Amino acid sequence: MRQFFFFLVFCCFILQCAPERDNPLDPVSSSYRGTGGLSGNISGFYQPFRPLNGIFIKTVPQEIMQQTSEQGNFYLPELPKGNYQVIAFHPLFSSDTQTVEIRSVTWKWMSRS
Numbered sequence: 001m002r003q004f005f006f007f008l009v010f011c012c013f014i015l016q017c018a019p020e021r022d023n024p025l026d027p028v029s030s031s032y033r034g035t036g037g038l039s040g041n042i043s044g045f046y047q048p049f050r051p052l053n054g055i056f057i058k059t060v061p062q063e064i065m066q067q068t069s070e071q072g073n074f075y076l077p078e079l080p081k082g083n084y085q086v087i088a089f090h091p092l093f094s095s096d097t098q099t100v101e102i103r104s105v106t107w108k109w110m111s112r113s
Contacts, residue, residue, distance in 0.1 A: 036102040039075040042068050042088055055093070060085040 038059075043049045051072025058065045059076060062084065068074045079102045089095035 034081050035078045036081060037075060037077045038079055038084075038086065038100060038102065039073070042072045042074070052090075052093075055088050055090045058087045058089070060087065 040057075042052045042055045042057075044052060051068075051070070053068050053070045053072060055068045055072070055074075056065060057068065057074045057076065059079065062079060062082075064076055064079070066074050066076060081102050083099060083101050085097055085099055087095055087097045
């Protein structure tokens with residue numbers, strides 16, 4: 001009788017342990033987003049390699065455009081998975097194109113101080 005009781009409790013416990021599906025990393029979850037992000041830094045071609053601000057960054061085929069910050073940084077969030085051409089251009093400089101592949105979700109960890 002005692003074993004039956006433990007078996008019954010064990011079965012109830014197992015039936016109640018369904019995984020939660022609200023994790024954005026779980027592909028079965030309704031909150032899953034198959035997107036990633038792209039970040040980088042644009043600097044001059046010659047030494048001392050100073051950061052270039054105001055450079056336009058554009059992705060093709062997903063038409064997303066952003067300008068670099070004062071430190072030459074850019075971040076393009078929420079890009080669907082796939083291959084992209086990333087074009088950096090400015091009226092005073094030659095443009096440059098690179099091909100990138102977005103494969104996984106991007107997470108940005110923030111620490112509290």
